[in-house]
Amino acid sequence: MKRLLGIIPALFLLASCGPQEAPGTKSSDLPFKPTGDALHLMEWVLEPAADHIWDSAGEIITAEGVRDLRPTTEEGWLAVQHSAAVVAESGNLLLMPGIARDSGDWQEISLAIVDAGLRAKAAAEAQDADALFEAGGHLYRVCVSCHAIYIQGEAKPDILGPERSE
Numbered sequence: 001m002k003r004l005l006g007i008i009p010a011l012f013l014l015a016s017c018g019p020q021e022a023p024g025t026k027s028s029d030l031p032f033k034p035t036g037d038a039l040h041l042m043e044w045v046l047e048p049a050a051d052h053i054w055d056s057a058g059e060i061i062t063a064e065g066v067r068d069l070r071p072t073t074e075e076g077w078l079a080v081q082h083s084a085a086v087v088a089e090s091g092n093l094l095l096m097p098g099i100a101r102d103s104g105d106w107q108e109i110s111l112a113i114v115d116a117g118l119r120a121k122a123a124a125e126a127q128d129a130d131a132l133f134e135a136g137g138h139l140y141r142v143c144v145s146c147h148a149i150y151i152q153g154e155a156k157p158d159i160l161g162p163e164r165s166e
């Protein structure tokens, strides 16, 4: 049965580029189901989760004075952990065929998103507001470094800095 199933996609491939071609990025070739492009991943998965981290650390100045943004409840910290896990997993999603642009800078920066997400998750788990603030700053620099290269078309910024080797 397995052999039979293999024949059908092979016949489709024959029409275009031959059955020996490496797995492509057409949805019919993939063992998973893409839900959208990089922009979709940014807008609906990565950015909302990152925003939640940034909104949960540091301070803001309001008309009433300075307000500490750290979560004040167990549920609040758990929700930040959740968002940090989403950020970390988004780094892996950025590496999926059809989303990944190359196996150089893109791959390195995507893996840095995984690390930054895990770092924020550990900070939230420890309920360490200072560590979460720093992890959020690091995460922001990783976002910006990818945009600099792949949106602005600039050279790779050296903003991942020494933290990259952590």
Ligand code: HEC
Pocket: 037, 038, 039, 042, 043, 046, 047, 050, 094, 106, 109, 110, 113, 139, 140, 142, 143, 144, 146, 147, 150, 151
């Ligand atoms: C590995 C590369 C990469 C990383 C890391 C990355 N982005 Fe993006 N991002 C892109 C690309 C490429 C686009 C443009 C997509 C398009 O327009 O098709 C984009 C677009 C966006 C957009 C749409 C608006 C715009 O500026 O064009 C938002 C919002 C965004 N990213 C947020 C984030 C946030 C927040 C992070 C970090 C938590 C992040 N991105 C990390 C590659 C990346």
